Amino acid sequence: MLRKALFNIIRQEQREVEDELEREEQQPRPDVGRIVGLKQEATSLRRELEHFNEV
Numbered sequence: 001m002l003r004k005a006l007f008n009i010i011r012q013e014q015r016e017v018e019d020e021l022e023r024e025e026q027q028p029r030p031d032v033g034r035i036v037g038l039k040q041e042a043t044s045l046r047r048e049l050e051h052f053n054e055v
Contacts, residue, residue: 003052006052007049007052010045010048010049010052011049013045014042014045014046014049017038017041017042017045018042020038021035021038021039021042024038
């Protein structure tokens with residue numbers, strides 16, 4: 001049960017980061033440094049989720 005809760009928290013955080021990344025990319029003058037940081041964070045979260053393949 002705790003594993004599923006942790007999975008859901010990480011998944012929600014990943015969605016929020018990806019949404020923020022999408023908004024930043026659509027800005028008239030996107031901040032490239034911010035985009036790189038958000039992409040790295042999204043990748044890190046995606047890797048964390050890979051450890052929960054049985055959830």
